[in-house]
Amino acid sequence: MWFFTDEEKELQKVCRDFAQNELAPYAQEHDEKETFNLKAFKKMGELGLLGITADPKYGGSGLGATAATIVMEEFGAVCASSTLSYLAHSILCVNNIQQNGSEEQKEKYLPKLISGEHIGCMGMSEPENGSDAIGIQTKAQQIGDEYEINGTKMWITNAQYSDIAYIYTRTGSEKKNLTTFILDKNNNEFTVGKPIHKMGMRASPTGELVFDKSRVPLSSRVGNEGDSTYHMMQNLEIERITIAGISLGIARSCVDQCVKYAKERKQFGKRIGDYQLIQKMISEMSTETEMMKHFLYSVAKEYDQGKKGPLIAAQVKLAIPKMATKIALDAIQLHGGYGYSREFPVERFLRDNKLNEIGAGTNEIMIMIIAKTLLGKEES
Secondary structure (H helix, E strand, O other): OOOOOHHHHHHHHHHHHHHHHHHHHHHHHHHHHOOOOHHHHHHHHHOOOOOOOOOHHHOOOOOOHHHHHHHHHHHHOOOHHHHHHHHHHHHHHHHHHHHHOOHHHHHHHHHHHHHOOOOEEEEOOEOOEOOOHHHOOOEEEEEOOEEEEEEEEEEEEOHHHOOEEEEEEEOOOOOOOEEEEEEEHHHOOOEEEEEOOOOOOOOOOEEEEEEEEEEEEHHHEEOOOOOHHHHHHHHHHHHHHHHHHHHHHHHHHHHHHHHHHHHHOEEOOEEHHHOHHHHHHHHHHHHHHHHHHHHHHHHHHHHHOOOOOHHHHHHHHHHHHHHHHHHHHHHHHHHOHHHHOOOOOHHHHHHHHHHHOOOOOOHHHHHHHHHHHHHOOOOO
């Protein structure tokens, strides 16, 4: 993008090289075996990418949503699964602690998370409460100088590998009386339940977090009781912007694969790229991807400049993954039978991108947010 700083341009190059060398060669194998590329994840820490938005005094890069989106696009273009795990760690865990944690909590947790020594996750969704985040049922009750936590978190990215979990709990009977905690698995503050086997993002581990009379110190609480709703809504904006970057990377790779295939594949004695219908498909896919890029990075840049709010984040989250799914479907159609097989990566691109229409708020929730904001409807 024309407004990228020199630092952002260098970041883009570093991430593109890393993606080609450390992610692309192994993406298909990890997808097939449902295994996590832990080696590459640790190398992200060595490059200083795991704390992209965190303060440099804790080892972070001190950058913003634009930089984080660049990482998501470049990594997402070759291995969306690894990128989803990166997002869960760097945005859902590290950025949340950076934005909401106390100085003591930042000093305690961020350096090891940013270096890659520890892996983080965030626990919001539950078996009966996914889109209804305010309906959380995991309970935390203060007992003396500790809290006892009981409940289960579901669909948690990085669950099986996480040392640190940033979780939301209920601490009172009122609907919005939600409270945040930072928990350490190494102190037996949570356990991991069954792994979840998925259609896409198969190389990104997903599972349950289980709290069975888990005792945690008062120092694990983030802010005051009842602060979680603010913490949650604040971080959802940057999550929705950056997860759209994964979809942009997927769409870009779909176009690249289609251009390559159209130049090589022959039917009826000539390249399929010489047929006008194929040209139309590729031209539209390329144009749609360019539109996605300009929309996404304009919003990310404005976010970094202070223009924030649920509306534009929801619009980005609705439009870009939805368009990337359409592009991936077109890519499969253009490849014909090969597109439907695992000989080409476009089928993986489609399976992976579908998650981006569900995670961080479904398309339907994004529509509700947009409509409520534009029409001025108050929450009941």
